[in-house]
Amino acid sequence: MRASGKSGRRSWGARAVVRIPYVWLAIFFLVPFLIVLKISLSQTVIAQPPYVPVLDLAAGWAGLKDFAARLSFDGYELLVFDPLYLFSYLKSLEVAAISTAILLAIGYPIAYGIARCPPRLQPVLVMLVILPFWTSFLIRVYAWINILQRDGLLNDLLIGLHIVDAPVAWLSSDTAIYIGVIYSYLPFMVLPLYATLEKMDETLLEAAADLGCPRWKAFWLVTVSLSLPGVAAGALLCFIPVVGEFVIPDLLGGSETMMIGQTLWMEFFSNRDWPVASAIAVALLCLLLVPMLFYERLQQRALEGEH
Amino acid sequence: MVEGGGATQGQAEARRTLVRFEAVAKHFGQVIAVEALTLDIEQGEFFALLGPSGCGKTTLLRMLAGFETPSEGRILLDGEDILAMPAHRRPVNMMFQSYALFPHLTVEGNIAFGLRQEKAGKAERAERVAEMLALVRLQGYGKRRIDQLSGGQRQRVALARALIKRPRVLLLDEPMAALDKKLRAETQFELMELQRKLGTTFVIVTHDQEEAMIVADRIAVMDHGRLVQVAPPAEIYERPNLRWVADFIGEVTMIEGRLGPSGGVLDTGLGRLRVATDSSAKPGQTVWLALRPEKLRLSAGRPTAGDLNTVAGTVFEIGYRGELSIYKVRLADRSLMKVALANTGARGQASFDVDDLVWLSWPPESGVVLTG
Numbered sequence: 001m002r003a004s005g006k007s008g009r010r011s012w013g014a015r016a017v018v019r020i021p022y023v024w025l026a027i028f029f030l031v032p033f034l035i036v037l038k039i040s041l042s043q044t045v046i047a048q049p050p051y052v053p054v055l056d057l058a059a060g061w062a063g064l065k066d067f068a069a070r071l072s073f074d075g076y077e078l079l080v081f082d083p084l085y086l087f088s089y090l091k092s093l094e095v096a097a098i099s100t101a102i103l104l105a106i107g108y109p110i111a112y113g114i115a116r117c118p119p120r121l122q123p124v125l126v127m128l129v130i131l132p133f134w135t136s137f138l139i140r141v142y143a144w145i146n147i148l149q150r151d152g153l154l155n156d157l158l159i160g161l162h163i164v165d166a167p168v169a170w171l172s173s174d175t176a177i178y179i180g181v182i183y184s185y186l187p188f189m190v191l192p193l194y195a196t197l198e199k200m201d202e203t204l205l206e207a208a209a210d211l212g213c214p215r216w217k218a219f220w221l222v223t224v225s226l227s228l229p230g231v232a233a234g235a236l237l238c239f240i241p242v243v244g245e246f247v248i249p250d251l252l253g254g255s256e257t258m259m260i261g262q263t264l265w266m267e268f269f270s271n272r273d274w275p276v277a278s279a280i281a282v283a284l285l286c287l288l289l290v291p292m293l294f295y296e297r298l299q300q301r302a303l304e305g306e307h
Numbered sequence: 308m309v310e311g312g313g314a315t316q317g318q319a320e321a322r323r324t325l326v327r328f329e330a331v332a333k334h335f336g337q338v339i340a341v342e343a344l345t346l347d348i349e350q351g352e353f354f355a356l357l358g359p360s361g362c363g364k365t366t367l368l369r370m371l372a373g374f375e376t377p378s379e380g381r382i383l384l385d386g387e388d389i390l391a392m393p394a395h396r397r398p399v400n401m402m403f404q405s406y407a408l409f410p411h412l413t414v415e416g417n418i419a420f421g422l423r424q425e426k427a428g429k430a431e432r433a434e435r436v437a438e439m440l441a442l443v444r445l446q447g448y449g450k451r452r453i454d455q456l457s458g459g460q461r462q463r464v465a466l467a468r469a470l471i472k473r474p475r476v477l478l479l480d481e482p483m484a485a486l487d488k489k490l491r492a493e494t495q496f497e498l499m500e501l502q503r504k505l506g507t508t509f510v511i512v513t514h515d516q517e518e519a520m521i522v523a524d525r526i527a528v529m530d531h532g533r534l535v536q537v538a539p540p541a542e543i544y545e546r547p548n549l550r551w552v553a554d555f556i557g558e559v560t561m562i563e564g565r566l567g568p569s570g571g572v573l574d575t576g577l578g579r580l581r582v583a584t585d586s587s588a589k590p591g592q593t594v595w596l597a598l599r600p601e602k603l604r605l606s607a608g609r610p611t612a613g614d615l616n617t618v619a620g621t622v623f624e625i626g627y628r629g630e631l632s633i634y635k636v637r638l639a640d641r642s643l644m645k646v647a648l649a650n651t652g653a654r655g656q657a658s659f660d661v662d663d664l665v666w667l668s669w670p671p672e673s674g675v676v677l678t679g
Binding site: 201203204206207208209210211212213214215217222225226 | 372373374393394395396399400401403405407408409410411420421424425468469472
């Protein structure tokens with residue numbers, strides 16, 4: 001009896017542990033999301049709060065029906081018909097896609113290099129990759145303003161080396177955005193790649209060579225093929241947040257192009273149009289859900305593969 | 308199935324050297340992995356490199372495969388120096404100890420890997436993969452992923468993958484180390500059968516002396532980067548050239564003594580023993596008599612027949628092994644001698660008990676006189 005009681009308690013505890021993430025997600029993701037979703041279906045007014053309808057549960061069932069009847073899709077309509085928003089989304093996707101490609105091109109050799117270093121050196125190198133996190137992200141992006149500005153370090157260097165004659169306007173351009181994004185997100189690309197490359201079995205390359213595969217081809221057929229889950233993880237870890245990136249384009253980018261994060265900020269704080277800002281957020285989430293689900297499936301398959 | 312271990316050594320046709328290690332040495336920094344050694348491996352034989360871990364046997368194999376470059380010497384295949392040839396061009400294939408199967412490919416994908424590198428046509432590839440799957444008895448497993456296979460099945464995939472390119476030499480690096488004892492014994496016979504069927508030269512690296520004796524036509528015993536003895540299994544067992552070899556291969560009791568002036572007799576702590584010596588031992592020299600446990604006879608009374616050596620002792624310990632029992636007998640000089648008796652009786656009852664007085668006897672030619 002005692003044993004069964006104990007195991008019953010343990011299984012209750014086990015179930016509670018499993019539920020903690022769900023509770024967490026419900027409180028900190030689902031509820032806020034529902035609020036945002038609700039606001040996105042409202043209409044903007046000059047009032048406190050700046051939208052109608054306001055859910056009034058005191059009015060009972062009739063109040064709820066009245067509330068539902070007054071919801072509108074005006075915010076979403078605007079997203080579709082005003083090209084400003086479409087351009088913002090496309091710009092964000094473009095920046096995210098190009099940055100991810102460049103991050104992969106830079107991150108893969110770095111991760112591969114670290115993974116092939118003597119084992120006692122590897123933790124040091126990984127530490128160096130993580131080291132920038134010790135400084136606030138915001139401060140590091142501000143530092144780039146200093147580096148990229150007209151009389152900044154980069155121009156000093158280029159002029160000093162006689163590569164250019166006059167200072168280049170780096171700041172407030174797409175180039176500056178790319179520099180900032182690639183600098184900030186490189187660790188997120190390197191770490192998952194290193195994790196997959198580090199556990200790769202060297203004898204697989206010997207086996208490939210033994211079976212008639214030259215070194216360069218074995219790298220492609222074995223190393224790269226086997227590191228694809230790491231590539232996917234790194235790419236999505238960079239792509240998804242870069243799409244919604246606000247700080248970097250706002251501080252380093254120009255005013256002529258806006259990424260979706262900036263548009264959202266503008267609608268919310270400058271135009272005080274909460275419903276449209278919320279609609280942008282909901283649409284962005286739906287857009288990012290596609291790569292997230294794709295990543296989820298990849299991980300699932302990788303997990304199955306381990307058994 | 309194959310009758311009797313190492314039976315294939317009789318079928319040596321025209322002996323032809325396929326692989327020749329010529330004064331090959333390998334140093335890793337200050338460490339000498341292989342000391343300049345010369346070794347010939349013949350076409351079509353099952354050759355074993357046997358020795359304790361760190362004796363250089365794997366390094367020798369890896370030099371042949373092209374994964375290591377000798378510090379000195381040449382490696383010839385069919386009389387041609389292959390040292391300039393990179394690993395991926397050498398007509399030898401290796402089965403790795405860890406199997407090194409590609410986890411992202413199916414069984415078929417793994418087996419076909421070598422053919423893909425040769426740009427073999429799709430039809431030929433499919434045909435040869437099917438042939439290999441049949442050879443290692445894995446029909447129907449082609450589409451499986453590697454992680455869905457048992458250890459024994461993985462081992463067979465590794466074998467098929469290494470054989471599909473029809474290598475001149477198949478290299479096997481501890482191929483059965485990861486298998487359990489029963490499966491290992493089965494696999495040993497399967498490997499021998501496969502080797503005879505294909506006629507390919509097999510070179511196996513193993514630290515398991517029993518395994519080497521069962522599968523190989525010839526064994527090279529290695530220690531500290533040197534070849535100690537190269538001979539067929541029976542010769543290595545029956546006529547070891549050094550105490551170290553006798554001790555490494557199987558069980559042995561060693562008796563130290565001095566050869567009598569006329570030869571043929573040995574003065575030991577157990578008295579004068581008759582021995583059969585070859586010419587290398589000189590009269591008056593200190594030598595060792597190596598006696599295998601199964602060559603000795605145990606009896607309650609002193610045997611009187613002819614020129615048998617006889618020694619008295621008491622049974623100290625009995626180890627029952629199933630098919631045979633090992634008796635440890637304490638002799639007059641307090642030393643222990645091992646005797647193996649086959650349990651041929653109906654119930655496997657021991658013929659002797661602990662503390663029984665017994666006589667050990669053996670004919671002179673049963674022992675081997677070792678000078679070093």
